[in-house]
Amino acid sequence: FQDPSSSHHNISFIQTHHQCFSPRDATILSTDYPTQSNSETHLQRQESFPQSTTNITNPESLLHGSDLTGLFSVDDIRNLIAPDGNFDEIKFMVLALEEGFHPREVSQLFEEAGSDSGLSLNSNHSTTSYSVCSEGASGYTSDVKSASSHGLGAVGSHCQEHTKYGHVEYPGDSECSGEATLEQFLHTHTYNQLLGQPASTPEHHQQMQMKKPNKVKGKCHNSTDTNLSSDECHAEALRIPFSDDEIVSMPMDSFKTLLAKNHLTDTQVLLLRDIRRRGKNKVAAQNCRKRKLNAILSLEEDVCNLQTQKESLKKEHSQCSRSIRQMKQKLNNLYRDICSRLRDNQGRPVNPRQYVICCHSDSSVFIMPKHFVTSKQKQDNEKEQKQK
DNA sequence: AGCCGGTGTCATTTC
């Protein structure tokens, strides 16, 4: 054991397994609640492992502080999981152990898995398939966010509510049964503060199921590099020797070559494709938002320009109107002036209301009675109508 | 506590 302080928990766990206790027993054992179960069993544990009464103050040590590969064979873990083999995450862990991954690395996957569909372990329930019912392990905190932020409570969106209330799901339970994990079993013995609280209701469960597990990606809390994204964390755990940026930015051909030449497992390929897809989409979304913003700005600019143009046209229109009025006035004055200088046959001044001044195209100007012009205009109009 | 803007992600549509 790497971490002596946590060794008894691991021993408890292995005892649970070897003596064929149910996960429920494991929970009882480690919660130190003799009244909750067979007290003989509990005492037996204490005899074998006197330290087991110690309160768990550092749950991380349960999984992360110890190297389970030294304790369990793959078969051990395979036997531990439910006979019906419903637990994808556990199967995945077994798979990962078979492939030589460090359990800590695998556990990081689970802890981050609830935040996203980073690993498409089960396409049937896609995004919710990575839910890990370990959030809110009250041994260290009862605050969901806080637990999550420690990277301890991988967030199964609807499971978190159960664990929040100290209700732990087992293979036989109706709710959440397909999403229990090894990590859950390891963590359940820290659920000693909230055991008295009511279990979740079906309504609660439904509510949580409706909620999309569409979480914003968090950081990798358990990695040595806390600045890693969860995808990078997954990649690190699966020993993928490429950064997110490299995976995303390389050309498609290079990416395909990478997949083909590196003898990657299906899980790794899946993860790489997911990382690339999400990375590309992230950039696409950013560009899309930029474009949308630019489009809005451009439209606002257009509106502004059109308003300016409208004001300008209005000014121009009123200016033209004024000019027309002035020209009419001038023409009127000129008309009167001309008429005042002219005399009719009887030598009287020409009345401008009865006569009009006509200008011909050959520059000749003559004056004629208005009624003559109007009748002549009528005739001309009639002629035009007939010609048409 | 509620609002809002920014962001990542998924599902779907468009290219």
Added chain:
DNA sequence: AGGAAATGACACCGG
């Protein structure tokens, strides 16, 4: 037909 890009919708976070 298949894949990439674009986009709408949603959830989450932090101010």
